[in-house]
Amino acid sequence: MTFRTLHLNAFLMGVGHHEAAWRHPLTEPARLTDVRHYQQLARIAERGKLDSVFLADGLALHGDVRHNALGGLEPLTLLSALAAVTDHIGLIATVSTTYNEPFHVARKFASLDHISGGRAGWNIVTSAGEAEARNFGVERPAHADRYARATEFLEVVTELWDSWEDDAVVGDRRAGLYADTSKIHTLDHDGAHFRVRGPLNSSRPPQGHPLLVQAGSSEDGKEFAARHAEAVFTAQQTLAEGQEFYADLKGRLARYGRRPDQLLVLPGISPIIGSTEREALRLEKELEDLIIPAYGLAQLSTMVGIELTHDELDRPLPDISVETEGAQSRRKLVVDLARRENLTVRQLLGRLAGGRGHRVVAGTPERIADEIQVWFENGAADGFNIMPPVLPGGLADFVDHVVPELQIRGLFRTEYEGRTLRGNYGLARPASRHARIGDERLDPVVVS
């Protein structure tokens, strides 16, 4: 067995993942739209040798902005500004396949990949929400339709990335030959959702294809991930659930001719860190005391699909069907959590406030490292999606105290191995579909 190294992504969200983060004295909510805040976060993550930073996204104002610091910056424009002040860290942006055109998306990620020297990644989402549909003048598409569109979208995007072969640009000034047009290909794609001639108006991205990331945990989502994704963000509450998801997803790869190591599973974890257990629990309590129940109730009502009121705060969660398919994998997780731990609605709100269903672990750096190690070494994770409760402090604490512990244990890098996001994730650079087998110009890493 080859040496396995842990992978760590910093999930950047405003001034913290805890829904009350903006009320805590450790944060400055005015920094929500301040690029210097995010630049500081990216630099902290890079100081910790993390693989990547990641920005979630939605195409509508989600949640109750009366009670939370919502409405930040657009991920792709923001990541370019982070690329400019960092050298190694990967840059992953969420972009929807439902409300975009493949030509634009291929081009923007190609551009970000060029700008960052091969550090771009795309978190592919299909935008389930009603509010998003209404900003684009359409009815909310059905789950299966969204995934059918996403599949064709991805075909077109990867074909656009391949439309210039790696050696298409010749740059022979004397002969006056800039590009060898026999190595620049039209697509003439004509499918159910898109007709795209191509080629892209940008040379092939440094990574060949920017990294493909996905986060859906529905049946369609897992199948899409097994076919296309190279990293998967997921919410798993217990080790057993994490192991089940990991085995399930890795087990699906073979049917697409892929090896298990070609997809990394990265569960979310919100680490509430203290130098003592008591200190960590105190921070957790401070944040819990700042929760506004009306905010959490509205979020939870949307998640479980029934309207919950203040009157129900101190009762158990009502019976809720979890047999639904589709966008409802988060519903099952929440209902299972409430039942397993016999939580009242108020207690459940406290558990969800930290990570919206992602696992929250409060403790010393050693304790956090233990949790990470157990999951990593027991078939539940290839790494983690780190969701600090408050930012920037929570990320700095992770980098300065948990990362060294992981390094001492030999689990995590002390220097970047690669020059690209793929390089650091240990993933190969895809060959162009137009590259000729045995072509002496073929990049060696492609065939490794």
Place this chain on the structure above:
Amino acid sequence: MTFRTLHLNAFLMGVGHHEAAWRHPLTEPARLTDVRHYQQLARIAERGKLDSVFLADGLALHGDVRHNALGGLEPLTLLSALAAVTDHIGLIATVSTTYNEPFHVARKFASLDHISGGRAGWNIVTSAGEAEARNFGVERPAHADRYARATEFLEVVTELWDSWEDDAVVGDRRAGLYADTSKIHTLDHDGAHFRVRGPLNSSRPPQGHPLLVQAGSSEDGKEFAARHAEAVFTAQQTLAEGQEFYADLKGRLARYGRRPDQLLVLPGISPIIGSTEREALRLEKELEDLIIPAYGLAQLSTMVGIELTHDELDRPLPDISVETEGAQSRRKLVVDLARRENLTVRQLLGRLAGGRGHRVVAGTPERIADEIQVWFENGAADGFNIMPPVLPGGLADFVDHVVPELQIRGLFRTEYEGRTLRGNYGLARPASRHARIGDERLDPVVVS
């Protein structure tokens, strides 16, 4: 009459505006996709106290990539990376209204405006080309349809920018009130082209509205500019033509209730600079000698709408109708130029190679400054769109030699006056359509 200051925009295009720039020893064509090249250009422009940098764009691979360095970076991602390394310079990106959705465009420019601290500008184009239509699976829309869509597009975008009032974010941690939702507005726009609910998921941009720029010179284009644009890029060959265009456009403003100083007219100029006239002419000749006639012939054929061959190189331009309306304003300019100066096709190619129909002036810094001054002081320009033949050298020469001459003459700033792009262009910050008259929070600059 109040003091009028000249405005200067640096039009950044690959390694230079001359079509043979990539073959000249002064350039490095490999820098076409290197963000550091553009960062260097933005810093040079800022060193010269220029108002802004500007990136053109198309949504297809235009022109013959065998013979020119085409296929660079996407403007919005690139400008964010430039924002990160500059403090004052405005950042203007071209984005099409024909192949985009207003929600995305409003959001990306809001984001760039936040990231840059109020330096974003949008060059609004309607994408005339056949090749672009084919990358989005549609038939090329008619000229009038494109402008009708653009008008509605702009209504929606500006309404989205206004959807959060300037003081919507309260940020009261103690009370748990982040935003006053009575100051965040849905649009419920329902028009011929778009249905958009809103609000935007981003607070109001620092400039209120990022600067609106336009470049169409057709009848529809000029009318659109008169109604919406705050700066107009235009190609005018002679002082008389420049004066006519200037008077025409400024004369259209009153019918939209606008004053002449609310729109700046910025003709393009490609300055070929030498410390002596002889040196400038030598550089011009060097570039001309590197022209590949096949490239220019293909470009010119597209421009004039007939297929020109090598056999016609040393003959006058054939008779061509210039009575067409619509996207053909560039055709008229080219045909007029050939007739006025009695040029052969080969000579015309030489004249177009420098600036694709924009004026080319070769000479000493004083000579370039003279040209700028004459147009500025005689009703033909409020400033200029500077199109250096080679980059970065041509921009550095302009900044280091022409700008000081303009400063000595009292025509150009020696320090930035404003903190925003609007501030430097001398344009007011628009009040939100939801702002209440007499509201004590109303920004004073709005009512100036």
